[in-house]
Amino acid sequence: MTATNTLHQTLYFSFLRQQWSELRNSVPLTLSEDELANLRGMNEQLSLDEVTDIYLPLSRLLNLIIDSKQQSSVVLDQFLNHKPTKTPYIISISGSVAVGKSTTARILQTLLQRWPEHPKVELVTTDGFLYPLAELTHNNLLKRKGFPESYDMKMLIDFISAVKAGEPNVSAPLYSHVTYDRLTDEVQNINQPDILIIEGLNVLQTALDPSPESKSSFLSDYVDFSIYVDAEESLLKEWYQQRFLKFRQGAFSDPKSFFHHYSQLSDDEANATAANIWDTINGPNLQTNIKPSRERANLILKKAANHLVDRVLLRK
Template identity: 55%
Template sequence: MSAPGSTVASMFIDLEREAWRALRASTPLTLSEEDVAGLRGLGEQLDLDEVVDVYLPLSRLLNLQVAAAQRLWTEQQAFLGGSASKVPFIIAIAGSVAVGKSTTARILQALLARWPDHPRVELVTTDGFLFPNRVLTERGLMKRKGFPESYDRRALVRFLAELKAGRKEVTAPVYSHLVYDVVPGEAKVIRQPDILILEGLNVLQQSGPAEGNRMPGTFLSDFFDFSIYVDASEQDIRRWYVNRFLQLQQTAFRDERSYFRRYAELTHDQAVAFAESVWGEINGPNLAQNIAPTRSRARLILTKGPDHKVKRVRLRKL
């Protein structure tokens, strides 16, 4: 919101949680407690109240957006006299490591797939478009994994362009968090979904500066129909990241195949110190330099409080 006396108008409509909750209207709850438990991220407090208060109004808004896009597509095809393939409605979800954007993506996928007009909803993360560890090592980028330069952005742009061109089948590379690398030879096949959700750290980032007289390259956002930024204070996200690391140390890191197996035997204090150092050297700077500056480019911002629950929603004015 603008400061008192300011003449600068906000680009967003600010809605506290209760006001946003009322926008659910008659949208039915189509998820059970068991469904929500299966979609909940590590260390998060997601429950049915959060789904009802936050995600049902959001699924209603997105359903209206998809319906409007479908009508526009039909009318444009009638105008052109053509019969080109229908293309998916693409939703981008951005935010920091450990802020809960993956859970937001999974919840929206589950809710949107239950609307009758768009039952085919696919979810793709940008992790698969990271360069393999071999390439990152060669380029000295392993400690900048997750920064914009660690992604094969040409491949990601090509993936989105093929989707929006109506290709019958498009493939996305697969990433394994267990081995902390892209899986060689493995791909996820996307077959003309009604909606595609793309989740990742830097999906709202602009292209780099132009070189000489060359125009800047294509933005990822050129392909998005709607975008969401999951927000919270840096202090809270840092705490969530450390707590998640401690939980993973007692679970996934103990798998012999895990890239992080070497950290499973750290003492509690050692694990906290290591997680804090990773945040301070990698995730914190990436958030400050690359991720947070894209927040204002989103169509909708979900702002979380210290308890991981959304307390405010900001919707960009049309």
């Protein structure tokens, strides 16, 4: 038995897919096939069965936890004679490039906002908090994009602390996957949501990690519930290569795309290029920064070869 499996048994309840599905407890499926198509990420075979078996039980769990947190806040306000405060519940979703965490975030947003207790659910990705392309290039960080040092952590912490404090109309920067850069003329306004979902590679980072940029606080300090989307690295690399080939025919074909030059590659050249990007950037980032934070998550969704979740680990 590996050390990781032993740690999982110690820290987590482990559920096979069918066991987890039974915890849905008759929560109705309110998502249509058309809606699912709009939420599905590139290269994912996500079905309504996946939503029913995996995400409906998760939305039920989160609804119960959030309800308990809201009741506790009311009790505390009464005890302290404070006016009720609107503090959002913050959920983080982490995992490797190509694992499908963005799709997980979009599905959870859609399902959670259909519970009457918390209809206002906002979703923010940390991509917008990457330093601008010119700054990354100037500081020789372009090949470290996605590593912790490539993010403006002060801007991210200022944003999340303002949202957590209940401030109205907090601006989050937006990111373009076409220009590979932060947008300069558009922002996302977050106005006192019931729930904020924040998705990104390094959202579970703490002071325990090597060379943290901030010595005082981290995004994880503000998170109420954290999810890690997991898969074996061999699968992640394969999914990344498949996605790269699809991007070559799609987003990369746009003349304005930062990666437009990749659109002219043959299949073999594209596969080799994607494999090299994985081996030199995404893989090392996964091993050094992302995967070591996995066991801090409250819940781990473990994916199998078909891109579907086959095991769920819930922290005890």
